[in-house]
Amino acid sequence: xxxxxxxxxxxxxxxxxxxxxxxxxxxxxxxxxxxxxxxxxxxxxxxxxxxxxxxxxxxxxxxxxxxxxxxxxxxxxxxxxxxxxxxxxxxxxxxxxxxxxxxxxxxxxxxxxxxxx
Amino acid sequence: xxxxxxxxxxxxxxxxxxxxxxxxxxxxxxxxxxxxxxxxxxxxxxxxxxxxxxxxxxxxxxxxxxxxxxxxxxxxxxxxxxxxxxxxxxxxxxxxxxxxxxxxxxxxxxxxx
Numbered sequence: 744x745x746x747x748x749x750x751x752x753x754x755x756x757x758x759x760x761x762x763x764x765x766x767x768x769x770x771x772x773x774x775x776x777x778x779x780x781x782x783x784x785x786x787x788x789x790x791x792x793x794x795x796x797x798x799x800x801x802x803x804x805x806x807x808x809x810x811x812x813x814x815x816x817x818x819x820x821x822x823x824x825x826x827x828x829x830x831x832x833x834x835x836x837x838x839x840x841x842x843x844x845x846x847x848x849x850x851x852x853x854x855x856x857x858x859x860x
Numbered sequence: 861x862x863x864x865x866x867x868x869x870x871x872x873x874x875x876x877x878x879x880x881x882x883x884x885x886x887x888x889x890x891x892x893x894x895x896x897x898x899x900x901x902x903x904x905x906x907x908x909x910x911x912x913x914x915x916x917x918x919x920x921x922x923x924x925x926x927x928x929x930x931x932x933x934x935x936x937x938x939x940x941x942x943x944x945x946x947x948x949x950x951x952x953x954x955x956x957x958x959x960x961x962x963x964x965x966x967x968x969x970x971x972x973x
Binding site: 747749775784785786787834836838851853854 | 896905964
């Protein structure tokens with residue numbers, strides 16, 4: 744199946760700093776990528792939909808200025824958590840939907856555990 | 861938009877028994893229903909999916925059934941094994957693919973050896 748790579752897998756940062764998370768589709772072109780946040784023992788909460796070459800679409804309640812999303816190419820989307828605070832600590836997961844033969848399936852990255860001290 | 865409900869939230873079964881997880885959806889236009897398995901701290905993995913033109917699909921020990929009239933679909937795992945222990949998420953999509961998925965709240969399945 745298709746592979747989605749997400750880095751870093753774990754990051755610990757000080758309050759007030761910014762953290763960038765990368766999501767790459769390794770063997771297919773992803774016209775659309777999604778970013779989720781997952782709290783312990785809870786479901787996936789969609790944060791935003793990222794379309795290549797255009798602005799991301801954010802879900803209600805998600806601060807676009809705090810969670811910056813860039814989808815500059817068909818294989819890479821980045822999520823930057825700006826001025827991170829302890830309440831931003833969470834598990835962030837990306838997923839990708841491909842063009843062509845992969846466009847009907849959703850493939851997930853391995854997730855990033857963010858801890859803000 | 862679509863609203864997906866999933867039950868139960870936790871499920872414990874003895875090894876070898878069957879497990880059933882049920883989901884309901886609200887929008888009758890939804891036409892793609894995948895199931896994901898997520899082990900602790902890992903990515904969700906697609907385990908099986910079904911489209912609205914099919915009533916049942918089976919892959920070895922895993923099967924999914926869809927009742928369009930009642931707007932519910934279920935995951936069936938037979939002959940459960942300890943490695944089946946994980947959180948399972950259902951989802952529904954209005955677009956026929958994965959572009960517009962709405963996830964259920966998850967079911968934590970524990971298979972007791």
